[in-house]
Amino acid sequence: MTGEEPPRRADTGVDVSAVEADLAARDQPYARATVVRREPPVSANVGDRAVVTSDGDLHGWVGGAACAQSIVTREAKRTIESGEARLVGIAPDPETVARSGLDAYPMRCHSEGVLEVFLEPVAPTTNLVVVGDSPVAQSLARLASELDVDVTLVVDDADAARDVPEATAILGTVDPSEVADAVGDAPLVVAASMGQYDARGVAAGVLADAPYVGLVASDERAAEDTERASDLAGVDVEAVRAAVTNPAGVDIAAYAPAEIAASLLAEVVDVTSRTPSDVAAAQAGTETEESADAATGDDSGDESDGDEPTDAPASAVDPVCGMTVEDTGDAPSVEHDGETYYFCCHGCADSFRDEPDSYLGDDPEVEA
Structure with a gap:
């Protein structure tokens, strides 16, 4: 059982322009993702592009590494919500590409390559x-x-x-x-x-x-x-x-x-200038006020569902590739034998889900 639904597989055999036309005809928002820089070894080339829908469907090609696709998909959805274009860099050491105007993320898969992807939100008229x-x-x-x-x-x-x-x-x-x-x-x-x-x-x-x-x-x-x-x-x-x-x-x-x-x-x-994130923030503020009002009522001593703090650690080690996973709140996770494991990308999570025992090893504590 996963803590986060993995993104749908990239649909590479499509006409991206046709996908855009279909989304526009249905008044659906989406984000264009275009590779603008690469350093080998990566499978994407400058000019490769994809479309990411608000549901997280990726149509097109931005490289074959699952972690790169996961980052592009996640950040594209955020771009749709904010309504602001972004430049995303993905590298083994994010500091090597970090600069003003670029959001850098770690390439957590085995590839040593670098990708820079421009994300452009497209909203229906x-x-x-x-x-x-x-x-x-x-x-x-x-x-x-x-x-x-x-x-x-x-x-x-x-x-x-x-x-x-x-x-x-x-x-x-x-x-x-x-x-x-x-x-x-x-x-x-x-x-x-x-x-x-x-x-x-x-x-x-x-x-x-x-x-x-x-x-x-x-x-x-x-x-x-x-x-x-x-x-x-x-x-x-x-x-x-x-x-x-x-x-x-x-x-x-x-x-x-x-x-x-x-x-x-x-x-x-x-x-029309209000973005979906503005609306969400306003709704969150309303919900917070309602929660505060409810806390002053007769049932203020009762425990409420959904208000418990998360138990996700600040960092964890991916049992598949051995990489350190920062910000586990956004990382893919898998529940196994009552324990939660966190992964650098959905590719590692899928591998673990298929064969968890092959990555866990023997328990060092043996009963006498």
């Missing part, structure tokens, strides 16, 4: 869903067309919105389920129909798991729209309230439709 054909909605669609976003205009009559050519797509339906199906997962939604069908736009955003649902409405109408959206989406009203931002837009004392649209666009830009 943001889909901004503008609900309504009001002057505010039309202005927002026009302004947003200047950004790297796909603008979907949702109206009850598609013919009435033909004067907004900046929209990437126009949906002539305001049914929440149909809209959610059409726009895909996690769009940004702004409901600005001026009361015509804002509730249905909010419900569509909730059903599509939108990270941002902005509503242009008075407090009184927003409360009514939230209640109605809860019924339409079949979601608890408190969950809908938590998902909705009202009044939407940054506070710039906007009154004219174009000014309101500009304030909405500023808020959209702020939301």
